[in-house]
Amino acid sequence: MSRRTVLGPGDDCAILASSRAPRLLTIDSMVEDVHFRLGWGAPEKLGAKSLMVNLSDIAAMGGRPTACVVNLAVRAGLDMRFFDRLYAGMRSLARETKVDIVGGNVTRADKLGITIALLGEVGAAAMRRDSARPGDEIFVTGTVGDSALGLRILAGKLNASGKTRRALVERHLSPTARLGAGLALARMRPVPTAIDISDGLVQDLGHILERSGVGAEIDAAQVPVSKEYRAVMGDDLSLALGGGEDYELLFCLRPGRSEAELGRRLGVPVRRIGTIVRGSRVLVRDARGATRPEVAGWDQLRGRL
Ligand SMILES: [Mg+2]
Structure with a gap:
């Protein structure tokens, strides 16, 4: 004690x-x-x-x-x-x-x-969900989607073998909380907007949008996935965007920070995946640059995944 x-x-x-x-x-x-x-x-x-x-x-x-x-x-x-x-x-x-x-x-x-x-x-200021502003850049730590794949393997709904299977299952059974990264982020000014990804990237981003009264554009090609994810899913990002239990941090910052600077500061790889915009919608831009305007909101998007 x-x-x-x-x-x-x-x-x-x-x-x-x-x-x-x-x-x-x-x-x-x-x-x-x-x-x-x-x-x-x-x-x-x-x-x-x-x-x-x-x-x-x-x-x-x-x-x-x-x-x-x-x-x-x-x-x-x-x-x-x-x-x-x-x-x-x-x-x-x-x-x-x-x-x-x-x-x-x-x-x-x-x-x-x-x-x-x-x-x-918590120190001087806690990171909250209600402080994102249009123009903020959206970042995510680590990789997303592995835990959802591990869950599907464990449930017998997906086949994978050897190292790939072990890595994905381990990611589901033994996730890591980003405590060090969270502490480092909270020292930044202005204090970032943040959430942990427990329900899925798009859904948890939706919680920030709802609380902050803003929308977001996501560049699907920038969403970070592991080599194990690629091996099983190829270019299909549905579980990276919609799978849960990654326990990575998703955060929004005023523009101008590089992935490299943030990676050093947080001690984990960081990827910029999009931008906060006016409105209330999530637009996901695919690899060809086409947006999906039919996606009216994060809950509907979730329904489509
Ligand atoms: Mg949470």
């Missing part, structure tokens, strides 16, 4: 030292047969991912995670060994990211479920 935690697990409540920094608070659940199946990966990975999805929300605001509480919904048929391994995975990621697990609760249920509420701290 860190010094921020005055009293950890074992009493009715945890006691946390108060902090002058503004607090972030987020919660997320992973439920069996909704978000995962038990046969898909090791319990350690499941434990880590259930914390990771929360870390990603803290990263998206430019914060530093501090402490969490865990609620475990337990069904019949799972032994102590399983839960030891699940907790081991969660604890290992918590240690790595300096998060104190300060309490928990266990309840009986029909399905296994892991819910984590995570606290974080």
Whole structure:
């Protein structure tokens, strides 16, 4: 436990030292047969991912995670060994990211479920979704679409083998929250607009557009995909634009920053994928330069993917 935690697990409540920094608070659940199946990966990975999805929300605001509480919904048929391994995975990621697990609760249920509420701290200014302006450039970290492909492989809906299969499945089971990149972004002025990509690039960009009252033009050819994605999907970008659980950061900045400068600052590859415009629509420009004006909004686009 860190010094921020005055009293950890074992009493009715945890006691946390108060902090002058503004607090972030987020919660997320992973439920069996909704978000995962038990046969898909090791319990350690499941434990880590259930914390990771929360870390990603803290990263998206430019914060530093501090402490969490865990609620475990337990069904019949799972032994102590399983839960030891699940907790081991969660604890290992918590240690790595300096998060104190300060309490928990266990309840009986029909399905296994892991819910984590995570606290974080943020410096002078948090990155929000409501600050994008026309002319801002839109960037994304890393690559998108791999996790959705990994999910389809695990669900038996897609075939891939060898290294390609392993890389895509791993991306789904063990995603990485962009905590360092989030912290670096939040130090920039003006403070960037940002979101983490959990639902899919176009849908999550849509959340920024909605909150900021703007539209966007995306250059499909610039959307970053991995070589494994290319190997399976070729030029089809539907899962890069619409697949979920990438946990990359999508952010908007006033124009004039190069991908190289941002990559150095954030410590991850960064790609410029488009521009914020007036309006409320997402226009996706394809490789031939043709826009798809029939796409009226991100939700309709989502429907087409
Ligand atoms: Mg989020």
